[in-house]
Structures are given as structure tokens and as C-alpha cells.
Amino acid sequence: MKKLYVGNLAFGTTADDLRTLCGEYGEVTSTSLVTDRETGRSRGFAFVEMSNGAENAIEQLNEREFQGRTLTVNEAKPREDKPRSTSGGSRGYGGGNRY
Numbered sequence: 001m002k003k004l005y006v007g008n009l010a011f012g013t014t015a016d017d018l019r020t021l022c023g024e025y026g027e028v029t030s031t032s033l034v035t036d037r038e039t040g041r042s043r044g045f046a047f048v049e050m051s052n053g054a055e056n057a058i059e060q061l062n063e064r065e066f067q068g069r070t071l072t073v074n075e076a077k078p079r080e081d082k083p084r085s086t087s088g089g090s091r092g093y094g095g096g097n098r099y
Contacts, residue, residue: 001049001050001051002075003048004047004075005074005076005077006048007045008070009045009066009071010069013033013042013067014033015031015046018033024057025060026052026053026054028049029049030049034046
């Protein structure tokens with residue numbers, strides 16, 4: 001089982017579009033389009049899990065045009081857990097970057 005990152009997607013791309021596209025190269029077990037929490041709109045990237053054919057899909061689809069956009073396709077990297085501030089500290093508005 002291998003998870004792929006698929007980036008630079010057209011905002012109208014659906015999970016079915018991805019299943020069909022990647023399914024040309026192997027068996028797709030799941031697709032996950034990433035959406036904005038507030039608007040529900042696509043953020044332009046997704047994750048696709050494949051039980052086989054993932055390497056071929058990466059090779060064939062990376063930098064290929066799909067729905068008017070040039071795709072970025074590679075193996076997904078594990079998500080790094082970033083500690084969350086529970087004290088309401090700096091939210092990126094200066095002050096936290098002292099050298």
C-alpha cells in the first residue's frame with residue numbers, strides 16, 4: 001500500500017476523477033480531496049492510496065497536464081505533528097522570531 005500526494009489540481013477535480021486517472025496505473029483503494037474547513041472548497045491537492053501501481057502512476061502522472069493544470073505527483077510524506085499552543089501565544093503576528 002502506498003499513498004500518493006497529487007498537487008496542483010483544478011478546483012473542479014473530484015474524487016472520481018482522481019480514481020479514474022490513477023486507476024489507469026493500478027488499484028486505487030482510497031482518494032481524499034483536501035478542502036478548506038471554512039469554505040468547503042478544494043485546496044487544490046489530494047491523497048490517493050494505491051495497493052499496486054503507485055510507482056508507475058508517479059512516473060506517468062508527475063508533470064502531466066490534467067484538466068488544464070500541470071500535476072505534481074509523488075509519494076506522500078508522513079505528516080509531522082506540530083505542537084499547538086494552548087496558552088494562546090503568538091499566532092504569527094511578530095514577536096516570536098528572535099535571533
